[in-house]
Amino acid sequence: MSDRAPGNSQAPLVLLEQITKIYRKDTQEVRALDGIDLRIESPGMVAVVGPSGSGKSSLLHVIGAMDRPTGGEIVVAGRRLAALGNAELTAFRRNTVGFVFQTFNLIPNLTALENVALPMEFNGVDKRERRRRALALLDRVGLAPRATHRPGELSGGEQQRVAITRALANDPPLVLADEPTGNLDSTTGQLIYELLEEIARGRTVIVVTHAEPLAQRAKRVIHIQDGRLVS
Template identity: 65%
Template sequence: MNSKKALIELRGVSKTYRKGGETIYAVADLDLTVQETGMVAIVGPSGSGKSTLLHILGAMDRPTSGEIVVAGQSVNQLSQRDLTRFRRQTVGFVFQTFNLIPNLTALENVALPMEFNGVPKATRLARSKSLLERFQLGPRLKHRPRELSGGEMQRVAIARAVANEPRLVLADEPTGNLDSRSGQIIYEVLREISRERTVIVVTHAEDLAKLADHVIHIRDGRLVDAEGAPTQLTPLAQ
């Protein structure tokens, strides 16, 4: 029996935009449950709604309708201030373009989000060093982003994303700017941290998505099966 609890629950979630007199559905009446820990890949072509879904899950965007519960918190009801606190404490983000601060070292980049959370300096430096060493970046602690390869920058970004020990890590096309070998390493790192927390990855790379515990396909804002046919199933991370 699977004893995992649900970390994320979406019920009837839609995100619409107006274009002229037309209503465009980026996400359409979507039901989704994701359990605690494990790695989930959201796969779909450009414009399918996968990034919009990721932004909704991370409380970076509000749905037009429906309910979102993350870690027992009804995200819909949060004020803007509480949303900021929720993102800072519950969610870690990994971006395709790394988003590292260029004038900070790898160590300082990882430590920065902990400073915003009020973590004492000695603790955040020790945790940053430990994370970078865990991701095979011990010799790069004092290197700035321009002195790192793309794969190394993304590993720094992942270390930064988990620095505050969030329960949820969201990665938006994390290998999009990397060669295939570096991309494989990044997925292996994400796979490793998914043993401790829930990792959701948006990607169009089916081969890398197969490393996830569960793959969700999305097209035109709706869940579909691998062949593109609509599905009414509620996907669960295994």
């Protein structure tokens, strides 16, 4: 079966049909996602909200090809993820998705510039071009002067801005952010909201969040509970 979804000019960026994700631990079965149907058009910010353990992160991981669903069909940017092998999924993550994590997940022994350049390195971009683009992206978030600093020398907000910049390195159409302000104070969080909002003008940003102010900025809010969409 082809990994390309049938041609349609109105095809959404993300399409989930009856997605289930079941985790098994010993004899216990946890239904993290339970028959999710979802259609997300591009561009804009989509907030996914729900209580802890409701399946928000699982949904994000499935959309970002970090995990395979147990059942159902998922198409992102016209690619049927179930039909992709591991190498193709790696390439998909590299080119189509940018991830932003709650704990920033910067590589501690690389500078901000090197962290931002890393996805481009995986994509085979030459060193000079990587450096130029990484610097331009850092400049866009006001961190060009901190380009040679390592994560340990940056504040939490600065680290998250570097992480967001890194997510944009390969210019993906989809950015997935998992609790991006969860580890930040409200003032710093506000800066991150604005940054994500700005980013969402040109691409789709799906944000998992507990933060009501961030959810209010989204053009669409998806509620999830016990692995199911509730609105």
